Amino acid sequence: MLWTGLSPDEARTYIEQKDKSKRDKRMTMTEAVQTFVKDGDNIGVGGFVNSRQPVAIAHEIIRQGRKDLILSFQSAGLVPDYLLGAMALKPDHLSVQRMEFAYCGHEYAGTSSMLRYMTENEKIFIEDWTNFSMSARFKAGAMGVPFLPIRSGLGGDIEKCNRSQTIQCPFSQRNILLIPACHPDVGILHVQEADIYGNCRIKGQTFTCPEIAMASKNVIVTCDKLIDHEIIAMDPTRTSIPFFAVDAVVELPFGSYPTVCHDIHYYDKIHLEHFKGLTDAFRKGDRDSLAAYYDAYIYGVADTDQFIDKIPYNQLKYARQTESRNLELQTHLTPPIA
Amino acid sequence: MTDYATDYSPGEMIVTAGARQLENNKVIFAGTGLPMVGITLAQLTNGPGIIPVFEAGAVGPTLDRGLPLSVGDSRTTSRANFIQGLNSAFELTQRGFIDIGFIGGAEIDPYGNLNSTMIGNFPENYMKPVVRLPGSGGAGDMSCSCTYTILIVQHELRRFVEKLQYCTSIGHMDGSKDARKKAGLQGKGPKWVITTKALMGFDDETKRMKILATMPGETVESVQAVTGFDLMVDADVYEFAPPSKEEIRLIRDVIDPTQIFCKR
Incomplete structure (x- = not known):
């Protein structure tokens, strides 16, 4: 069996010997990526499509450059597009060798041109799953079991192109699909709130962030807001991820911008669609416009502070104002113009 | 007497048809786009x-x-x-809590199997498709475990094919x-296919796609003409009623005023 990332035994051994102390894990983004993201790593990407994607961490990985990465996620949009775009422009600086996923695209904003470019030119190895099978793979990892049985994927082509196996259930005698655990080398997550020890509070849908955190060898978390540990301790039922699963905490307001972060900000549709348009143009032969974007927004800035500095204030403001309010209140807002 | 609209788009027709097929008090797994508009329309009309x-x-x-x-x-x-999160939602489908799932795809065959992964030779060219599509997302799971599914596909000859890629x-x-x-x-599979041309079901015996109703302005022949396999025709085939003025008002003024999904 090919285990991309850690095998269940390796994953277990690593956690057994890991320093699980409750200590201050604040780091700069540069340090966190330098410490925990290596060439060849299987990266578990948090969020869902363009919701709470760990954009800032992806930008830093691109700035530092890594080779032969594996990306594992259920559904994602901007993070794989950013990483694949970086590879398309400078394959000697950053490369992705493999993706294990269910959906790569942007829903309302269309398909991923970077996925199309990479696959149609046979530049990466692909393994298709479904949203549930990928989610259950992280869950199996989080549970410390080598596989889980699920009732999806039986009888179609997806099971023919991945490592799942159909068996007859020894109890019910019916067919069932077994999916192998996924233990990423590093989980990259953005959450709304965390304390200095790494206890995380996720608001709204958790997607598969808790499962990725518990299944991964190491975990980097960015948070919109660092909160007092006392606040966590007062209401621990609201903790989505416990501190000892987390290795680096980076306080980074707008760390998932321009994707939506529940209760903090809505999408910046202007920025998202601008980048998406450049990837579409790249696939049709315009390399320079996409390269100019990377030079301006990723390579040309030192960090996320400088990236956010380049976003017009009225776009940031509108993204904040359109989040968590009813339509009636939204009608009083003036949308920014691209 | 229902007051029917005369001015409506293909998208608005699909949304209306989807909404009318939904039974009140059912649990619906909603996808992005037109299904979301259809579910909301149903909530405001026949399915609060x-x-x-x-x-x-x-x-x-x-x-x-x-x-x-x-x-x-x-x-x-x-x-x-x-x-x-996602595990919890898909566990609901496995447990039987989800009555209906809306799914779509780039290709559909006579038995309601769908392709949203790739165009090209499979398995030979899996790693180098002619066109790579976004992938299953949750559709593959919904197709397995929702009690029923409703399929929404653009009705074009190249999409309605005898054999999927x-x-x-x-x-x-x-x-x-x-x-x-x-x-x-566990799930019973596709119940209806809704397109801009027709409402279709599946034959009880052969499980092949069958025209139940044609959309306004279409005929059995015009539907067959854009379908790449032989459609069965229900003995009681009828013309589907166009959207009412009230349904169009709800779509345009209340549900999707900025035309994110439902273009006019």
Whole structure:
């Protein structure tokens, strides 16, 4: 069996010997990526499509450059597009060798041109799953079991192109699909709130962030807001991820911008669609416009502070104002113009 | 006497047809786009008790913050009853809590199997497709475990094909008796296919696609002409009623005023 990332035994051994102390894990983004993201790593990407994607961490990985990465996620949009775009422009600086996923695209904003470019030119190895099978793979990892049985994927082509196996259930005698655990080398997550020890509070849908955190060898978390540990301790039922699963905490307001972060900000549709348009143009032969974007927004800035500095204030403001309010209140807002 | 609209778009017709097929008080797994508009229209008309569930984790919301652009959008959580994540949502489908799932695809075959993965030779060119599509997302799971599915596909000759290039979402498989059950599946598979041209179901015996109704202005012949396989025709085939003026008003003024999904 090919285990991309850690095998269940390796994953277990690593956690057994890991320093699980409750200590201050604040780091700069540069340090966190330098410490925990290596060439060849299987990266578990948090969020869902363009919701709470760990954009800032992806930008830093691109700035530092890594080779032969594996990306594992259920559904994602901007993070794989950013990483694949970086590879398309400078394959000697950053490369992705493999993706294990269910959906790569942007829903309302269309398909991923970077996925199309990479696959149609046979530049990466692909393994298709479904949203549930990928989610259950992280869950199996989080549970410390080598596989889980699920009732999806039986009888179609997806099971023919991945490592799942159909068996007859020894109890019910019916067919069932077994999916192998996924233990990423590093989980990259953005959450709304965390304390200095790494206890995380996720608001709204958790997607598969808790499962990725518990299944991964190491975990980097960015948070919109660092909160007092006392606040966590007062209401621990609201903790989505416990501190000892987390290795680096980076306080980074707008760390998932321009994707939506529940209760903090809505999408910046202007920025998202601008980048998406450049990837579409790249696939049709315009390399320079996409390269100019990377030079301006990723390579040309030192960090996320400088990236956010380049976003017009009225776009940031509108993204904040359109989040968590009813339509009636939204009608009083003036949308920014691209 | 219903006052029918005379001016409506193909998208608005699909949404109306989808909404009218939904029974009140059922739990519906909602995808992005037209299904979301259809579910909301049903809630405002024939199905005030319809319960939407979104695969990224939100159960039973009321979409009063505007149409979500994604099934993981924060707007899907507005006034929700329960929120977890993807595992929780798909466990609901396996457990039997989801009555109907809406799914789509780039290709559909006579048995309601769908392709949303790739165009090209499979398995030979899996790693180098002619066109790579986004992939299953949750559609493959919904096709297996929702009690029924409703399929929404653009009605074009190149999409309605006898044989798929890749089977992402499982319909009635090869149409053989108990094929789904033998494969290990629990859900009953596709119940309806809704397109801009027709409302279709599946024959009880052969499980092949069958025209139940033609959309306004279409005929059995015009529907067959854009279908790449032979359609069966129900003995009681009828013309589907166009959207009413009230349905169009709700879509345009209340549900999708900025035309995110429903173009006019």
